Amino acid sequence: MELNQRLKELRQNIDKIDLELKSLLEERVRVCIEVAHVKDQLNLPITNSNREDMVLKRARPFEQVFKEIISICKRTEREVPKND
Numbered sequence: 001m002e003l004n005q006r007l008k009e010l011r012q013n014i015d016k017i018d019l020e021l022k023s024l025l026e027e028r029v030r031v032c033i034e035v036a037h038v039k040d041q042l043n044l045p046i047t048n049s050n051r052e053d054m055v056l057k058r059a060r061p062f063e064q065v066f067k068e069i070i071s072i073c074k075r076t077e078r079e080v081p082k083n084d
Contacts, residue, residue: 025069029076036077046077 039046052070059066 028069029073032073032077033080036080037083039077040080040082046074 036046055070056063056066
């Protein structure tokens with residue numbers, strides 16, 4: 001197989017993986033919205049440092065990526081309307 005063709009196939013594979021990652025991140029955000037509703041009912045804060053530490057430890061070596069994911073999810077949770 002010629003190298004240009006191999007490169008094309010590898011990039012197509014990356015594109016497929018990127019779409020899967022995007023879909024999983026969208027699902028994570030949907031779950032975080034549900035978490036926000038439950039936290040609101042339990043009068044719990046959005047931030048749970050122990051939970052975040054656990055997630056980041058499990059995410060090694062991708063901690064920086066997961067810090068950004070957590071940040072996006074917390075921002076989304078803050079935007080969820082409260083049940084007053």
